Amino acid sequence: MNVIVCVKQVPETTGVKINKDTNTLIREGTKGIINPFDMYAVEEGLRIKEKLGGEVIALSMGPPQADEALREVVSYGVDGAVLLSDRAFAGADTLATSRTLAKGVEKVGEFGLIICGKQAIDGDTAQVGPGIAERLDIPYVAFVRKIREISNHTLVVERMMDDGYDVLEVTLPALITVVKEINEPRMPSLRGKMKAKSVDIPVWGISELGISEEEVGLKGSATQVIKIFTPQRHGNREMLEGSVERQVDQLVSRLDGMKII
Amino acid sequence: MDYFLTEDQKMIKELSRQIADEKIMPARAELDEKEEFPWEIIKVLASSDLMGLCYPEEYGGLGGGTFENCLAVEEISRACIGVSVCFAGTGLGAYPILLFGSEDQKKRYLPDIASGRKLAAFGLTEANAGSDASGIQTSAVLDGDEYVINGTKQWITGGGEAEIYTVIVMTDKSRGSRGASALIVEKGTPGFTFGIKEKKMGIRASATTELVFSNCRVPRDNLIGKAGIGFIVSMRVLDRTRPGIGAQAIGLSQGALDTAVSYARERKQFGKPIISFQAVQHMLADMAIQTEAARALVYSACRFIDSGAKNISKVSAMSKVFSSDVAMKVTVDAVQVLGGYGYMRDYPVEKMMRDAKILQIYEGTNQIQRNVIGQELIKEYAGKKDNR
Amino acid sequence: MSVRIDIELCTGCGVCIDSCPFKAITVEDGIAHVDETCNLCGACLDVCDFDAISMSDIKKTEFKGDGFKGVWVYAEQRNGKIASVVLELLGEGRILADKLGVNLSAVLFGDSIESKANGLIQYGADKIYLVDDPLLKDFNDEIYSNILTDLIKEYKPEIVISGATAVGRSFIPKVSARLETGLTADCTGLDIDSEKRLLLQTRPAFGGNIMATIICPDMRPQMATVRHKVMKKASYDPNRKGEIITKGFDGHGKNLRTNVLDVVEEIGDLVSIAEADVIVSGGRGLQEAKNFRLIEELARTLDGAVGASRAAVDAGWIPYSHQVGQTGKTVCPKLYIACGMSGAVQHLVGMQSSDVIVAINKDKDAPIFEVASFGLVGDLFEVIPVMIERLKNRKG
Structure with a gap:
């Protein structure tokens, strides 16, 4: 069974810090990393391949430098990768992004399962996975924490909920989004890294996908960002002093005063 | 320093470093405490192809040499030489087969060793x-x-x-x-x-x-x-594997130096980070000088061996002696830079110092190595006409 | 469409570089350049003192929302219990509906759930769309999204909001994708631009490091999922009257591709971190699994939930469902007490929006103190028992 994993290159969060004086965002370095949740998707795809055979293909939409992220997933053992990149894709919201990725999936060809990370750590929307499933009209389960059974036709999974988990069975082909708990991603291999250096990663734009400019990027988006600002932070940091007892007493009286407790 | 590594060699270093950082660093204290064989890590090293670095491709290896293997050992040793000796030890067991074994023996044993399915x-x-x-x-x-x-x-x-x-x-x-x-x-x-x-x-x-x-x-x-x-097999094998001890030593020294520098940057005394004091700077400088010199010697020894040279005993011994003596000194100094904290198990340097000592002892004590070097000098100079 | 730099006006001052959340602007040879990572968010437009930055060919698309009217709240239930976020949605929905001068409706699906409908009216809804059927007992993406999509197509609300819960974040994106409209996830602020009748949706991005206000100008309905605990709960009026519209369910016999086999509750006697007003979190400083009992006891004293850092979860001290942070859950309780955690950025992004943050750490330089409202420097094994004792005395 072929598995398609969707990956996104995101800015490394550790590089994002707040300047305490000006309350603005400082982004150190421009290093792009693979969205951490997508690594669990890649790992799960590789495990399914080891069990059922077939190939794992990685798909990403992004600027040309997202090629790096795809090469990196090849080093972990993914068989092939495709980058969807076009100036026309810029400014896409989740609707336009899922439309574009769904077109990419169709062009990649036959598959049994699509796996996405639960969400990307830059946007945190968790909407692209379900959007792709909807476009392709296939069943979908979000927040999968465990694959209990998988065959070439059906899949039984545990979906993480706020108060526990649900067990669901879906027919294949399907799409799942995965949470961290599902597995522990492997390390890359040396042979994988060597392959990653030379592998051909095709780049598909609007003409390759056969999609119009109206459907993608900002033009194909339903939402628009109209304002970006830094949030108000608690500027009232207070270090309590004195013995443990004194510090605790001060804390309790402060919290009491604020009607927090 | 740039040692002009090939792309593949850089890749080996990078991958080994990633495994050291993500898998070995978090586990090393517990492995040390519990005296537990690092099977989980060995499995990761195996699935990453690193166990097969120095075996020919026909036996499932990657066709690298002593140098490639030593680059991996160095990076793993930055995190823990208790782990790196498990990695390198299997090579020591396999080398007699690789160097002197029959074709049948190689086919029977090396693929399992190169894939990491079995240790030697x-x-x-x-x-x-x-x-x-x-x-x-x-x-x-x-x-x-x-x-x-x-x-x-x-x-x-x-x-x-x-x-x-x-x-x-x-x-x-x-x-x-x-x-x-x-x-x-x-x-x-x-x-x-x-x-x-x-x-x-x-x-x-x-x-x-x-x-x-x-x-x-x-x-x-x-x-x-x-x-x-048997005796010749042992000597030939050890000649080739001794730079591996050197690689453990430079990795360990680098790990100790890294810890010491980052601690000295953060630790404040008299209102200043202790790295601003010259006494500390000089210790760190000496640690860095010795580590780099040892690395240069180990890398050169590896390249010499991989060139197919025959007379490798002396250089191989030198690379082991010098870098293991360096590792001992650097780890002792790292504990000193961390002061009281360095003596406590909360920080990794006390373990590094305990670990370092074995490097001066195993695979031939440093005294025996000096004998080897001395013997080689006698042989070399006996053949020369003009000794001035 | 692209961001243009007027090279005549640009002085290369570089002010725009820091304004860009996507790091798409660089200054070369004294002129700013915008590269392909540009997301066209427009954050740079206002900061330029020389008006050198502009957006070319501003999007002109056709408005496709004629005839859409009213505000809807998705009234999530699980095991027949209305989720607490629904009351917050009704509170906020009422404000939005009043600003627009339209009705507020709630959509309720479930099994034997009719008795709950009136309660939603008492909390401010004018109309309830009720679908009651045994097949709707458990949450099934496929069935739920079919019903909600059909209802929206039939009644054409202009705004649909849902809780950003596991359920809402799972199936609402399917509905919006099928309707080809916009959806803004995990909003922390909603407002109305009354002139244009637009929903202004504000949400954190980059782990709460920046906030973005988003609109859906041309498509309807405008859809948003809303974070728990940020909107004010609706006020209760036992005498409020409204209309309950019961819709039949025609999903029987259809070939379903998704089956719910089991629903398992796991939290035990502790409150879920997604729901809690108070969270007490433990990190590496706890040293071992059994010391989480101390955190649990403090949490219980405060009727709160237990959270954990990634380090504690990875060490196997506590299940993943308790993990707060980038690869865990994002929380914003009224009180967050961080015990023995250094405050890695990946953790901070999951909790820094909490109202009050208390940090307890023996290292006074730990980064956790930078986001803390109150910092206690000390050994948590000394501090927490004293806290528990003081809090218990206070209660008693």
């Missing part, structure tokens, strides 16, 4: 035969088509955990060191058991045990090369 170990040392290999008492007597082995090997790295053992035995005691031979013994062979696991000062993640042979019968086909070359 090398059995040379005995209670009365360490630096003096001619004192070996474990015997193997030919009985029909089988060798019957009796005796006990001591302090064998990987003992009990490895599947494939290359053991140096006496097949003809009357010939002294020329009566030694190398035999392959697989774990599970009747008459082959393991003695107690040693309690060690350092490298506690690694297993060190006795190999006990009591009428243990192995096929005659398990003889490596021919009878009587």
